[in-house]
Amino acid sequence: MGFGAPRDSECPPSEEVLTAAGPALCGRVRRALVFAPDAIGCVQTRRFSGLRESILANAPHVLPMRAAFPPKTPVCFAGMFTGAGPGVHGIRRYEKPVLACDTLFDALVRAGGRAAIVAVEDSSIDMIFRGRDVDYLSEPDDGSVLGCALDLIGRDGHDLVVAYQQAYDDLLHRADPFGTEALTALEGHVRAFALLSESVRKHWAGHPRVSVFAPDHGAHLDAGSGMGDHGLDIPDDMEVEHFWDLDPAAALRAAT
Numbered sequence: 001m002g003f004g005a006p007r008d009s010e011c012p013p014s015e016e017v018l019t020a021a022g023p024a025l026c027g028r029v030r031r032a033l034v035f036a037p038d039a040i041g042c043v044q045t046r047r048f049s050g051l052r053e054s055i056l057a058n059a060p061h062v063l064p065m066r067a068a069f070p071p072k073t074p075v076c077f078a079g080m081f082t083g084a085g086p087g088v089h090g091i092r093r094y095e096k097p098v099l100a101c102d103t104l105f106d107a108l109v110r111a112g113g114r115a116a117i118v119a120v121e122d123s124s125i126d127m128i129f130r131g132r133d134v135d136y137l138s139e140p141d142d143g144s145v146l147g148c149a150l151d152l153i154g155r156d157g158h159d160l161v162v163a164y165q166q167a168y169d170d171l172l173h174r175a176d177p178f179g180t181e182a183l184t185a186l187e188g189h190v191r192a193f194a195l196l197s198e199s200v201r202k203h204w205a206g207h208p209r210v211s212v213f214a215p216d217h218g219a220h221l222d223a224g225s226g227m228g229d230h231g232l233d234i235p236d237d238m239e240v241e242h243f244w245d246l247d248p249a250a251a252l253r254a255a256t
């Protein structure tokens with residue numbers, strides 16, 4: 001996007017993403033959508049392969065990721081939006097303090113950009129990035145998060161829109177994480193990303209842009225309870241994929 005990484009970032013930029021983006025996009029992105037659904041790891045998208053196909057249809061570049069440890073929502077999202085580990089950003093368990101360290105949002109604001117965070121009220125993402133010059137949109141549920149994010153994309157007034165949904169995570173803690181209800185919740189997140197992607201292609205066509213499907217961690221079936229959980233150093237919890245829509249051709253069209 002043409003500005004530096006957050007100051008506390010410990011990671012270099014992803015060479016895989018930079019290569020796929022190419023010179024048409026590197027340093028030139030003017031609009032970014034980060035869709036952050038809770039608890040959709042590799043085990044979720046592989047168990048229900050139709051889901052993965054649908055995500056790929058909108059964001060074909062796959063980046064294998066490993067969740068931060070412990071794989072709890074605020075630990076992972078703090079890492080994703082700072083580039084720093086728990087030892088730097090300070091969130092080491094399920095807690096939601098406002099982060100004191102530098103974030104992607106701070107870096108964007110310093111560069112004169114405008115960000116919006118659309119999230120379910122009191123969720124980790126809604127809480128830990130507060131106190132910046134960012135538009136915070138706290139919504140009652142996933143449906144209104146989607147509606148609000150679609151509205152923001154249509155208005156075309158933000159350089160970065162982050163949208164967070166949580167229905168699947170809510171469900172997995174009280175049910176079979178791979179059952180019928182779970183599949184319905186997962187399908188809802190994938191459908192939301194498809195609608196957001198469609199809106200991005202329509203309303204952000206005039207800008208070089210990227211979209212990312214970026215969950216925080218996975219989840220496993222706890223044999224004792226018969227319900228889902230996450231927080232262990234096991235593949236089901238730790239292995240995640242991020243799906244990027246990088247379209248240099250669209251960037252070139254936008255530039256002409």
Ligand SMILES: [Zn+2]
Binds near residue numbers: 038039072073169217
């Ligand atoms: Zn989570």
